């Protein structure tokens with residue numbers, strides 16, 4: 001495994017001293033992506049970007065953890081993102097949706113600005129992901145329902161990709177609605193695009209290939225870290241994705257040995273599953289704490305080969321036991 005900082009990666013990759021295989025980088029993907037060569041052969045990109053849905057409120061609950069809906073700085077888009085192409089303007093948005101300016105209260109205008117900032121940010125990212133993707137590769141972008149349509153339109157008509165589906169992740173344990181003023185948010189969405197009609201696609205079985213997935217991240221799979229402040233283990237990452245969902249995306253869109261990339265890795269679910277499935281992985285994360293725990297997770301992930309060997313060893317052991325028993329009976 002290659003573990004590098006953003007600066008180390010920039011130096012070594014430019015000098016062609018390393019390739020992308022089995023590499024984890026601590027740094028900002030917007031600095032790393034422009035360096036990646038178009039010929040890098042990335043077969044599948046899974047990207048789980050910020051959703052622009054954070055709330056500054058913290059709900060206090062009796063006898064259990066507070067519910068914090070502020071995921072962190074990375075999920076706020078109120079200010080214009082610097083040094084990015086303005087792909088759409090507020091006026092484009094107003095014209096496209098025929099928005100009536102007189103109906104825009106100060107709060108609604110703020111919401112609109114934040115939406116347009118987010119769209120510019122994600123479209124810039126989408127351009128780069130498209131550029132580095134192999135010609136027969138696929139991209140999966142997680143998003144909340146409000147961004148499915150803009151992403152589908154941009155991917156299909158601006159980039160010319162094939163939009164395959166929107167996969168629904170139905171969460172069976174959504175955070176409760178304490179204010180009881182709306183429905184609990186139990187779904188997340190993942191837009192699936194292929195770069196060409198030759199993009200790899202494996203039909204995994206009728207049941208596996210339904211466009212929805214139901215499950216949670218729980219038990220041993222949920223990563224925890226020690227909090228000195230609270231003197232107990234707390235959830236490491238607020239938006240960790242289930243391994244079984246990521247496994248489905250990887251196995252349907254790639255073959256063993258292919259490179260799977262995740263440029264906003266969080267707790268590194270994608271590289272861990274890629275390793276388990278005998279794929280090569282490339283992932284970045286800019287938060288040091290997530291990176292540190294995520295790296296340990298990838299190191300500890302075992303490949304399918306390892307499990308196959310373990311099963312074989314068990315079977316061999318069984319056989320020797322049988323023959324010892326047979327010997328004793330004689």
Ligand SMILES: C[S@@+](CC[C@H](N)C(=O)[O-])C[C@H]1O[C@@H](n2cnc3c(N)ncnc32)[C@H](O)[C@@H]1O
Nearest residue numbers: 028029048239240241264265266267269285286
């Ligand atoms: C929604 S989370 C990903 C969670 C991940 N799928 C998992 O299973 O743990 C998004 C992550 O992107 C990271 N991030 C945001 N902007 C980034 C950037 N420009 N470069 C690298 N990482 C970034 C955040 O720190 C956050 O951990």
